[in-house]
Amino acid sequence: MKPGIDAAGLEAIARACRVQIIRMLAHAGSGHPGGSLSVIDLLVTLVFGRLRLDPERPHWPDRDRLILSKGHAVPALYAVMARAGFFPEDRLVTLRKLGSPLQGHPDRLALPGIEAATGSLGQGLSVAIGMALGLRLGGSAARVYCILGDGEIQEGQVWEAAMSAPRLGRPDRALHNLCVILDENRIQLDGFVKQIMDLEPVVEKWRSFGWPVMEIDGHDVRQIDKALDQAEAAVGGPTFIVAHTVKGKGVSFMEGDPEWHGKAPKPAEAIRAIREILGVSEGGWDEHLKRDPALSVLVAELSSLEKR
Amino acid sequence: MTTKASRAAFGEALLELGARDERIVTLDADLSKSTMTIAFARAHRDRAFNVGIAESNMLGIGAGLALAGRIPFVCSFACFLVGRFETIRVSIAYTNANVKLVGTHAGIAIGEDGYSQMGIEDIACIRALPNVPIVQPADEVETKQAVAYAVEHEGPLYLRLTRQALEPVSPPGYRFQLGKSVVLRPGNDVTLIASGGTVFNSLQAADRLQAGGIKAEVINAACIKPLDEELILASAGKTGHVLTIEDHSLAGGLGGAVAELLGEVLPTPLKRLGVHGFGESGDPKALYAKHGLHPAGIADSVTKFLDRRGNCTGSNMPGS
Numbered sequence: 123m124k125p126g127i128d129a130a131g132l133e134a135i136a137r138a139c140r141v142q143i144i145r146m147l148a149h150a151g152s153g154h155p156g157g158s159l160s161v162i163d164l165l166v167t168l169v170f171g172r173l174r175l176d177p178e179r180p181h182w183p184d185r186d187r188l189i190l191s192k193g194h195a196v197p198a199l200y201a202v203m204a205r206a207g208f209f210p211e212d213r214l215v216t217l218r219k220l221g222s223p224l225q226g227h228p229d230r231l232a233l234p235g236i237e238a239a240t241g242s243l244g245q246g247l248s249v250a251i252g253m254a255l256g257l258r259l260g261g262s263a264a265r266v267y268c269i270l271g272d273g274e275i276q277e278g279q280v281w282e283a284a285m286s287a288p289r290l291g292r293p294d295r296a297l298h299n300l301c302v303i304l305d306e307n308r309i310q311l312d313g314f315v316k317q318i319m320d321l322e323p324v325v326e327k328w329r330s331f332g333w334p335v336m337e338i339d340g341h342d343v344r345q346i347d348k349a350l351d352q353a354e355a356a357v358g359g360p361t362f363i364v365a366h367t368v369k370g371k372g373v374s375f376m377e378g379d380p381e382w383h384g385k386a387p388k389p390a391e392a393i394r395a396i397r398e399i400l401g402v403s404e405g406g407w408d409e410h411l412k413r414d415p416a417l418s419v420l421v422a423e424l425s426s427l428e429k430r
Numbered sequence: 431m432t433t434k435a436s437r438a439a440f441g442e443a444l445l446e447l448g449a450r451d452e453r454i455v456t457l458d459a460d461l462s463k464s465t466m467t468i469a470f471a472r473a474h475r476d477r478a479f480n481v482g483i484a485e486s487n488m489l490g491i492g493a494g495l496a497l498a499g500r501i502p503f504v505c506s507f508a509c510f511l512v513g514r515f516e517t518i519r520v521s522i523a524y525t526n527a528n529v530k531l532v533g534t535h536a537g538i539a540i541g542e543d544g545y546s547q548m549g550i551e552d553i554a555c556i557r558a559l560p561n562v563p564i565v566q567p568a569d570e571v572e573t574k575q576a577v578a579y580a581v582e583h584e585g586p587l588y589l590r591l592t593r594q595a596l597e598p599v600s601p602p603g604y605r606f607q608l609g610k611s612v613v614l615r616p617g618n619d620v621t622l623i624a625s626g627g628t629v630f631n632s633l634q635a636a637d638r639l640q641a642g643g644i645k646a647e648v649i650n651a652a653c654i655k656p657l658d659e660e661l662i663l664a665s666a667g668k669t670g671h672v673l674t675i676e677d678h679s680l681a682g683g684l685g686g687a688v689a690e691l692l693g694e695v696l697p698t699p700l701k702r703l704g705v706h707g708f709g710e711s712g713d714p715k716a717l718y719a720k721h722g723l724h725p726a727g728i729a730d731s732v733t734k735f736l737d738r739r740g741n742c743t744g745s746n747m748p749g750s
Contacts, residue, residue: 183499230525238497239524242516248487249521252494252502259455259477260499279517282487290479290491 123171123347132343136166139201140372140399141420142214146197148392148424150218153226156382158198160307160340160367161190161269165202167346168267177207180234184264187237187253191246192271192305193227194384199236200224208235244277246270247302251287254300254360258291265299265354273310276319281331288332288359300360301353302333305340307369309380325364333362340365372399389428393421432570433595436626437534439573440591441466444503447581448474453501454581457492459485464593465505465534485510489517493527501528501581508533508549508590515555522586523559530580531556534591536566537677538705538721539627541714548709549590554682556588557655563608564654566590568629569598572652575606583608590626590654594714597630599650611658613665617645620732621665624675625651625684628703628723632675635728646732654684659691666698671736673701675728677718680704701735703728 123132139162147153165188169175173186190199197217204211209223216222223233227241237253240246250268257264274280291297306324308315315321328335336352338345346365353361369383370376373395376387387395400417402410411418448454448470455477456467462480471478481488485506492504504511511533512518522529536549556562565580565587567573573591580587599614614629615636624632629650636646647665651658666672672692674685685702692698705721718724722731 238493238527239520242520245486245490245517245521248490248517249494249497249525251487252491252496253498254494255479255491256495256498256500259495262498279484279486279490282481282484283490286481286484286487286491290481294476 127171129343132166132171135170135205136163137399139166139205141396142201143197144387144392144395145420146214146217147386148389148427149215150386152386153197154194154384155376156369157192157195157271159371160369161195161305162198163341163343164269164303164346164365165198167343169202169206171347172350184262186264187266189238189246189250189268190228191240191268192274193241196228203235243274244279247280247283250300251283254297255291257299258295268302270304272304272306272315272321284331296358297360298357303363303365305367306364307367309369309383311383313380328362335362335364337364340367341371374398389424392424433597434570435593435595436567436573436591437466437593439570440577441469443574443577445469445473447578455495455500455502457488457502457504459483459488459506461506467505486514486517489514490521492529493521493525496527496529503530503532505532507535507547508552512552512555523562526561526585528584529586531588535593536590537627538709538717539592539594539677539714541717542711544711545709550679550705550709553654553678557682562586562588564588565652566626566654567652568626568650569596569600571600571604572606579606592627594627596627599629609653609656609658611649611651611661613647614650615648617647619645619669620671620736621647621669622673622675623649623651623688625654627677628675631723631725632728634725638725638729639732651684654687657687657691662691663696666692666696671699673703673732675703678704701731703731
């Protein structure tokens, strides 16, 4: 973990980002809340706890790279980037609107800080491998992180990439600067992964392709951070982390429900979701809002969407 | 200057350029002996990567290498490379990664291997991407210059190369420029626009036509995208009759590009020569003859095209 931040700090940021995810999606009227909420703790722990980034210099050559291959969860990345200072937080509500740099799926040219266009599933790992290799060739110490979705790894290109990464660059430029994280939330658009096209045994599959594999709770920032420590200490090749997550994590009516893969919350649902994320009871909500003027404004803004 | 396949000239150019520029890397999918990157790979083992028979992954890795400051040449047969269009579309084009796509074994001219190995829809696919120039050199000189240009060009670029040997056609002192075509032979009666492997045949067709009193202007369109609109419009305006000759599907290739240009700016009678339907196995010369891409076939098409125009007036116009 970076100096000056601890687990409680990361958890607080993750909560705030969850609120922004819900807010953005309610404004946009479309998007993918389930996978955004399952990946947010991973993104927050990476960006605020680990990555060497400079929002003032998004193209700094020795920055660490983060590729969100499951590009549909980009609202989570936007929330994190805004919080980190890549762009003003008030721009989040332009998500998916004409002319916004916050495209429905990541667009490298539209928004500095996005490392690659993703969202056509199965492509991000190959790009991450190329980046890791290129950085090694250029003598940079920068690291590359790639986040895959579990439905996503049904794509064939992922397995071409899985086959290649532990072999490429060896022996002098092995890709120990590459860490791949699987956001294993067990749900894809059409339903449960197990029912659509079961991936098990996932861990054994990656191990058999030559990857050291760790398994963690993808919502526990301490576990995430510890796994990232281990990945960073690895020599000889890339590391794979299976992060067990819950789709829609933090919002009771979204958790574990395939319906919320790609459906935006209506304003009233968004307000309820935010209340749950903040851990406030229904009865205590009005009192809570009185004590938090900024949140009160945000809720009023969402309520006004109802009237449109 | 002797005959040489553009893939062979590419391999030589890459070896030379790679020695001077550390950023250049190659990616192959088990075809480095065919794409001719093998010489570079032997000279620069640490900068040549063979990913096995996995083109999509190769393309993505190329994008990543480019985004990390390398200049990757990503090479395979044109059909296998562009067949992974979705990866080119998002990881390379939309990302604007500085990847040099190299598709060899273009067209039916590969002959005996048959359709599954023939790149005949690749130009149509790549043309649809807004930011990927398409360069198809016609001989050794032009190929080497095009490869050198590709290194300098910022952004993705598609280089379409032949398996078969190409006769020298470039004029003395020729300099390749993106978006520029060159008139190899001036004429007033008809414009022949060719690219890559069909350029020499078009020149030979022009010889035959000359014997019959028809002066054909022959243009080498090495740059299929962006097209040299100025040169083509000037020639079409002068001759009033345009033929395109290419080893590619009739849909969406050089002929399609020229048709779009003329249709919008200067409607001119146009005949497109190219590949009908799927390709098939056969002797390359026999295949070119079947599709009318050999000198006699091109000359014959020109004659018929001009005769039809001359004989038809008013309500007898074809299509009226």
